[in-house]
Amino acid sequence: MTYIVTEACIKCKYMDCVEVCPVDCFYEGENFLVINPNECIDCGVCEPECPAEAILPDTEDGLEEWLEINTKYSEEWPNITVKGETPADADDWKGKEGKKELLSTNPGKGD
Ligand code: SF4
Numbered sequence: 001m002t003y004i005v006t007e008a009c010i011k012c013k014y015m016d017c018v019e020v021c022p023v024d025c026f027y028e029g030e031n032f033l034v035i036n037p038n039e040c041i042d043c044g045v046c047e048p049e050c051p052a053e054a055i056l057p058d059t060e061d062g063l064e065e066w067l068e069i070n071t072k073y074s075e076e077w078p079n080i081t082v083k084g085e086t087p088a089d090a091d092d093w094k095g096k097e098g099k100k101e102l103l104s105t106n107p108g109k110g111d
């Protein structure tokens, strides 16, 4: 099993999660973060840190697509270990449904 980042992170990207990960396995896209499932040690520390409740164990039902997204983009996007600037409109997007089509495949800046 692994933890993965899901739809609720899109355009929220608070980044509280990256600071607590003991193995630095978060990767940054333009408006989304992913976890590298091959590096995550399943410690679960990041899950309660996410204000958007976007981090879930992949053992929950219906998350196959998000596992694929985390796997794919963690190979392409830069690593991020330090909390960056939260988008100004992050709170407006928190809890919104149907954000998946807004997921940018562009890489973020990383650190
Ligand atoms: S804390 Fe949650 S919303 Fe913020 S970047 Fe991490 S997974 Fe995304």
Ligand code: SF4
Residues within 6 Å of the ligand: 003, 020, 021, 022, 023, 024, 025, 026, 035, 039, 040, 041, 042, 043, 044, 045, 046, 047
């Ligand atoms: S579960 Fe632990 S190892 Fe996996 S991403 Fe979260 S903090 Fe990092």
